[in-house]
Amino acid sequence: MPSRLYTVVVDSRDPHQLARFWAAALDYRVVYEAEDEVVVARDEDTYPGMIFVPVPESKVVKNRLHLDLNPDDRDAEVERLVGLGATRADVGQGPEVTWVVLRDPEGNEFCVLRPREGGV
Amino acid sequence: MPSRLYTVVVDSRDPHQLARFWAAALDYRVVYEAEDEVVVARDEDTYPGMIFVPVPESKVVKNRLHLDLNPDDRDAEVERLVGLGATRADVGQGPEVTWVVLRDPEGNEFCVLRPREGGV
Numbered sequence A, B: 001m002p003s004r005l006y007t008v009v010v011d012s013r014d015p016h017q018l019a020r021f022w023a024a025a026l027d028y029r030v031v032y033e034a035e036d037e038v039v040v041a042r043d044e045d046t047y048p049g050m051i052f053v054p055v056p057e058s059k060v061v062k063n064r065l066h067l068d069l070n071p072d073d074r075d076a077e078v079e080r081l082v083g084l085g086a087t088r089a090d091v092g093q094g095p096e097v098t099w100v101v102l103r104d105p106e107g108n109e110f111c112v113l114r115p116r117e118g119g120v
Helices: A015-026 A074-084 B015-026 B074-084
Strands: A004-012 A029-034 A037-041 A050-054 A065-070 A100-103 A109-112 B004-012 B029-034 B037-041 B050-054 B065-070 B100-103 B109-112
Touching (some): A004 A015, A015 A050, A065 B065, B004 B015, B015 B029, B015 B037, B015 B074, B074 B100, B074 B109
Antiparallel strands (some): A065 B004, A100 A109, B037 B050
16 A cells, blocks of 8 residues: 655754644644654644754755645735744745745745635 | 645656556556646546656755555565565654655655554
């Protein structure tokens, strides 16, 4: 039987702080926290959540993997996420796209889409 | 209402080929394919799946985000994934860890865990 997708792991300069940003972004909560790992999920039984692990190095190039978020109201959600510590990003997306590109507090790019079906 | 996590997007030199690797890895299938986007999911109604988009640049540093996979049999699954085009990777994980680090055909690191509850 093939693998199941278990979780997304994020290398972090400060996993505790970054986990709190993403928990607030997704309405998840911290379900496990240790020095070397912080896990967020909607609840203790919900996986994949996200896992944040410490690394010594900072982000240096545009990420190869990024998350797309599905909000109820794109622009209101962008404002909320900026209030949580996200920043607007220009990765060359141009003015025509229907999504907004943001960076999390450690610079990881992510996109806020127009509302659509789907998502967890 | 906060955002839902919609999908994982992967920058790809060859999104068509890379999508097929990940579809085979996760028992997903290609549910949408265009020149600028390939979507894989378990079925047409299952999101988040994964989305592969073309970029001109290759991977240059260790990814900040990576996926953990949950197999039924770690070592058998590693062999299967290597047969699909994955390669073993040394990211400094050392000999003591319980997971195996692989790279997909474009070099993106991912981990194959020991079997556990959870995953989609």
